Amino acid sequence: MSAVRVALRVARRSAWRSRGRSALIMVMIGLPVLVITALLTLAETMQVTPREGLVATLGTADVHLSQAPEGTVLQQDPTGGNWSTGDDGATAPRPGAAEVAALLGPGTRLLPFNTGMLRLGTEPVDALETDLRDPLTRGMLTLSEGRLPSAREVAVTPALGLRPGDLLRPSGAAPLTVVGVVEHPHQPSLRKVVGPDLPLAPDELWSPREYGDGWLADTAKPVSWTDVPALNAAGLFVTSRTMITDSSWSPVRDPAATVQYTVGIGAMVIMVVLVTVLLAGPAFAVGLRRRRRELAEIAAQGGSAGQLRTIVLADGLVLGAPATLVATALGIAAGVLGAPVLARWGGQAGPPGVPWPPVLCVAALGLLTGLVAALVPAVQAARQNTATVLAGRAPTAPDRRGWPLLGATLVLAGLGATVVARRQPGSVWVLSSAVLVLLGLVALTPWLVRQTGRPAARLRLPLRVAVRDAVRHRSRTASAVAAVMAVTATVVAVGIGTHSEYMDRRNAYTSARPAGMLAIWAGTINDATWKKLRAEAARQLPGVPLATGYQARNADNRRYALRYTVRWNGIRTRRTAAIGDQALLRLLQGRHDPRAAAALASGKAVVFDAAALRNGRLALRASSTSGPPRRLEVPAVLATPADEHQGGALLPRALVEQAGFSTTESQLYAMHRLPAGSRLWRDLHKVTPRVTVASEEGYRNTPDPGLWGWLVGALVLVVGGTLAATRLAAADTRPERATMAAIGAPPGTLRMVVAGQALYISGLGALVGLVAGAVTGVALSRPMTTHGAGDPATIAVPWPFVVAVVVGLPVLATAAALITRTRPPLARRPL
Structure with a gap:
């Protein structure tokens, strides 16, 4: 039997024996995969491409024409379907239906298709003036109740809450009778009134896909990009079936946008791997502590260092593979099922779509993360002293002298990059610079842990024992502290940036009348x-x-x-x-x-x-x-x-x-x-x-509720990572706690030792993360709140949110550790 098969069998048996630890590792590895896969699938499903929305846009018509305002120079760009307008001072007459039909050629049939606003008292509602009974509109809106409207009648979407028989009373016009309820194929939250003769409110606002007069046309020949310039010259914006389905052109990507997208993806990958490895690493280390004697016995019987590494790495494969597979399946299901639900609150949802290339990359990333998380314990297993372990003494790992210097260099480089990045458009450069800062702080964490152990002599006994044990086992403690630090820094940075954007929007609110x-x-x-x-x-x-x-x-x-x-x-x-x-x-x-x-x-x-x-x-x-x-x-x-x-x-x-x-x-x-x-x-x-x-009611918007969603995510990661590290600390300090119990220490003192470990890990990580996150958040606020040269940035700190993250999460983790079982078993003390 090969060494790899033996290692996989040993890893499988060990995972089954320690099912709680195995489940914890699988959750830590699978949670980021599930979240990212769900977001990717959700974005793909909620993005309706022009091809997918073809029927909703054109029905059975060949082309939709929208009239631009008089004096507007209209140019559609075939490289990407973009358009621009500009006023050249000329006022050309707008063409009528006969002129438009002549431009499209003989055999053309036009159907009026006007979009705008309908005022119902003080409430404006989107409105579409067209005849839904015409075959050209088939598929644009689906009748779900009643019948399609005729003259002086309307159909409404379900979001308006009206039923057939109700009356609409638009301002400045006679009442309209609701005779049907229609649904948009992709926008269940759409609020719209449709009828053949609506009193649309006059408005200078023009948008070819939202507001403006126009027609649906059934043409004898397809309308292609070669016909667009002549129609643009007549002040007509063109949306053609042939233009949408034509595959001979493709959008031209902006090179700068492509670079930003690539950098953003790279930064996200590094952050996901970093946080997952730091969270799952202590859990793997728990298994290594419990299996030290087993591995030492294998080494005593002739097992090489490479075989010991393979056994521990097999843990990452055995636990990471099923975690990734289950998380990917759950993420796809969550994205597909969540899109219609979110669309009812706003937005749109198309047919179920899974972006397989990025999803498979995320799955591969999750599997790689499991192996990387097990890499450090694997190296430690290969280097452990067999005689020391078999004698029952804990091995010690020396510090790496070059790491503090490397960490300081990365932090300084990241800070310099952040200063430059905050002047660049887009927030991706600031976030990428923050990755350098976090990597440097991860390398500095062992040194920080050692430095914080010096004032431990002034603490009370339980805290003194907890801090000194954390410093003595720096490799285990530093990983957990760095994980808490990375999560706290990310959440604080996002919180400051998001709140600054909210305050900027609130400051941007303006009205021509005072409130009240x-x-x-x-x-x-x-x-x-x-x-x-x-x-x-x-x-x-x-x-x-x-x-x-x-x-x-x-x-x-x-x-x-x-x-x-x-x-x-x-x-x-x-x-x-x-x-x-x-x-x-x-x-x-x-x-x-x-x-x-x-x-x-x-x-x-x-x-x-x-x-x-x-x-x-x-x-x-x-x-x-x-x-x-x-x-x-x-x-x-x-x-x-x-x-x-x-x-x-x-x-x-x-x-x-x-x-x-x-x-x-x-x-x-x-x-x-x-x-x-x-x-x-x-x-x-x-x-x-x-x-x-x-x-006039004044500014009515509320802060983004998603900010507290970040707090929930941080709660799961910080508390979960802290408890994993606390369980590891409890396993390592079992002999010390047994000695304390033997000399009369009450159970409360033993619980305080374990809680002190949790407070130390989460508190130190939260404080360092606060500093890093504040720097990144302040830098992030500039690209998120500036709207051009000379516009000052808005910087606002959400103090309740920051206090909840930096103070509340460590307190919660400590409280959770207090209820951890601390009764030590009888232990044999080495002489």
Whole structure:
């Protein structure tokens, strides 16, 4: 029988005898494989490729055409399907259905296909204006209840919670009857209304795949990339069945993005291997401690050092292979089953997909990790002194003198790389630099353990015994401390980066109205209807002061919006300037400002965005959905708004009228919060269906709950790794604890020794990990929160989260160690 088969048989029998330890090792090896495989499968299943979404995009049509706004230069890139727009100043007329049919050739049939928003009171809902009864739309939406809509009827998706027979009351239009419920094949959480004649809300926003007018077309010949330039020149964005299914072109990858992707994958692989090896290594060492005598007897009977290494490495193969196989299967199942569940909360899910090349690489990585985790115990088994082990004395391993120098070099190199990486776009470079820091700290950990043993003489007896034993067995302790350190550093870094991103988004929040302001406005209505609406609003809000807002119109009575663009927190933001008087100014400022009031009375604009002013002037763009745009500059002064995150501008009526516009009342504003269940909109809707009621609630988003998911993951890894190392320490200190019990030490003292080991390992690892994670987190916050040159980074520390990781996890690990069985068996003490 070969030596390898013998080693595998010995490893199998040893694993079966120590089933608890074997299960622990398999969990430590399989958990990262399961998580990564599940994430890869989940991402693949939730990513719907153009080919997979072909029916949902086109139905049975040959092409979808979307009309770009007038004056837009449209260019689609066949190397990757990208598109870009730019305004060249020209205003070419938009083609009608007849011109589009002529461009596509004889035999073309067009079906209107318009996407936009439908306002239901204060809530905008995505809407699709098309006839679902037409064969061209077959497969885009599946009827699950009722029937398909005809004129003045709609179908809704299940997420809206409506059923056939319900009524929709869009603002400014007659009610619509719900006659059917339809489902999107890939987006179960989609909220959409579909009908052949919908009152879509006018909006300047255009996106070819989300908002805009267009057609589905059945053509006599395929529409290929060669036909796209002519259609783009006519202002039509093209999505063609032939373009999607054509395999003659492939996307051109950005070389810089490819390099970042490769570096990111490499850093992730190193981190997974590092953490898994450090976690599983102590568990393998437990087996080595228990099998020292067995291996020594094999060596005494003629076993070579290589054969001893093979026996221990076989443990990694015997335990790593089934752990990897089971974890891979569970990960694939979790990814496939989890995609539809997550899609109901948002996103999309396609047919089940498994990215086999990366999944198989992860499985191979898990198997390799098992062998690497067993490598250090295997080397120790080959070097152990047979006579020392057979005599019952614990072997000692000398320190490696070059490791502290190597560790310090790697840490300094990693810190230098981090300083450079934080200036680069993308966070992958910072994370890659952090890997160098962690590798250096792993090499420094044995030296740190030895240094922390010096002040142990000042501790109480149980802690003193625990620390001195940990220092004496540095090879076992350093592995566990390094594992806790790596996990803590990763979680703290991600926590700081994620929280900084959240705070940056919160700081980026802005509105043109202060929190608590109620706004009421209507569409195109006559003066008599407006007077009735205003009177009804005053009746519904007794005692609430109402300020009036105005609307600009040109000589042809077309509505115009006066807008400007400003950078807020590094992001370009477009605002609409309000038109009003002193009453509205007091609401926007929350107080009376004599300087701003005087400027408004003198015919100047009052601006709340400092970056929008240039030499005392405000540049505005007057735009309309039915008229040519205009550009104008007006005198302005800067003022302080009511809220910190408030922007916007207020224009006096006289200034707008000097620019050639007329002004009419169209809005009402009040500082008033509507109570729950308010019927204000319903009562105003009886006056005119074109009314809209909006209330500014301020920033409403909550911190990312996934941050605490990282805490749960850290809890499993830190506590699991600490308890594995504590069990190893308990096995090593069994003779010492037996001596302490023999001389009268109570059980509480023995438990405190074991708990002291857990506190020492988790506490030291958490403190070192805090320092490393804080450095990486601060560096990570820059690429995650900056939006261009000159934009300062946002750095925010989630203190409750950090305290829970750095303090809570060691306390929890210590508490878990306190309930570990510590009653020592009778032991023979060597003389």
